[in-house]
Amino acid sequence: MANTEIIYDLVYSEAAEGILQRIGKNVFSDGAQCEYLGQTGYMTETELNRVISLLELKRDSNLLEVGCGGGGCAVYVASRVGTHVTGIDLSGSGIRKAKRLALSQGVESRTRFECADASQPLAFGESSFDAVLSSDAMLHIARREAVLREWHRILKPGGRILFTDAAVLTGIISTEEISAPGQVGSGHVVPPGLNEGLIQKAGFELLGVEDLTASVEQIANRIFEGFRKHQEEMIALVGEEILKGLQSHYSWKYTLAKERRLSRFMYVGRRPS
Numbered sequence: 001m002a003n004t005e006i007i008y009d010l011v012y013s014e015a016a017e018g019i020l021q022r023i024g025k026n027v028f029s030d031g032a033q034c035e036y037l038g039q040t041g042y043m044t045e046t047e048l049n050r051v052i053s054l055l056e057l058k059r060d061s062n063l064l065e066v067g068c069g070g071g072g073c074a075v076y077v078a079s080r081v082g083t084h085v086t087g088i089d090l091s092g093s094g095i096r097k098a099k100r101l102a103l104s105q106g107v108e109s110r111t112r113f114e115c116a117d118a119s120q121p122l123a124f125g126e127s128s129f130d131a132v133l134s135s136d137a138m139l140h141i142a143r144r145e146a147v148l149r150e151w152h153r154i155l156k157p158g159g160r161i162l163f164t165d166a167a168v169l170t171g172i173i174s175t176e177e178i179s180a181p182g183q184v185g186s187g188h189v190v191p192p193g194l195n196e197g198l199i200q201k202a203g204f205e206l207l208g209v210e211d212l213t214a215s216v217e218q219i220a221n222r223i224f225e226g227f228r229k230h231q232e233e234m235i236a237l238v239g240e241e242i243l244k245g246l247q248s249h250y251s252w253k254y255t256l257a258k259e260r261r262l263s264r265f266m267y268v269g270r271r272p273s
């Protein structure tokens with residue numbers, strides 16, 4: 001697949017908003033009330049509502065979202081719950097999109113978006129946040145053990161963390177599959193149990209782990225179909241070569257999820273009081 005930075009620049013651009021909204025509406029609808037929030041991961045509105053309750057988010061909570069992308073989840077939490085949300089992402093285009101979205105939803109005073117590399121020490125003081133969320137970004141972030149220790153430092157005692165990891169190896173993947181066009185890109189595949197161990201090593205109590213691979217199977221397939229249905233518009237936006245790469249990525253994700261060889265898990269932890 002083409003350089004992930006180029007792809008994120010395209011996906012988070014203003015020009016992409018219309019077409020992604022049309023595709024996303026069908027992709028993320030898992031019930032009458034489910035909307036496309038502007039997310040690029042696999043988090044649906046139903047899942048995000050569960051996340052809000054698992055993180056015990058309230059109106060006066062301070063939430064940090066790591067790898068917030070275009071701000072779909074952050075803006076939803078800020079507008080639904082009233083929570084103060086700080087979102088950080090490596091992508092400048094993602095941060096610009098998140099700011100546009102917050103403005104359009106009238107939550108710019110409850111949200112703050114900054115460009116930052118989450119694999120490095122964060123520019124926040126100790127005990128600054130009540131909760132940390134990271135949706136489908138962890139697989140891209142290096143130095144996971146240090147990242148979790150950093151979340152522990154910036155979290156208040158009793159605060160919670162929740163992240164999803166869509167690259168847990170739960171079956172056999174051949175070397176041809178791992179190096180095929182459209183594979184995980186600049187990501188990290190981990191064995192089952194590794195995240196649980198790192199969460200505890202960083203000082204958190206592990207509250208729960210949930211297998212959410214079924215969502216990848218469904219969503220990756222729908223994205224693939226959406227790209228096919230809107231092929232002309234997608235080619236106009238990203239070009240033929242990038243579209244091919246994106247399609248083979250989602251087809252690869254679909255197959256591996258369906259066969260439960262690469263799984264998506266959600267982890268919830270708590271910093272002891």
Ligand SMILES: C[S@@+](CC[C@H](N)C(=O)[O-])C[C@H]1O[C@@H](n2cnc3c(N)ncnc32)[C@H](O)[C@@H]1O
Pocket residue numbers: 008038039040041042043066067068069070071072073088089090091094116117118119134135136137140141142
């Ligand atoms: C699959 S997207 C998910 C975005 C968002 N959480 C959502 O669900 O819409 C992964 C995001 O992680 C970001 N990312 C990758 N590496 C990062 C890093 N080291 N620090 C911060 N963000 C990073 C990417 O720029 C991208 O926006």
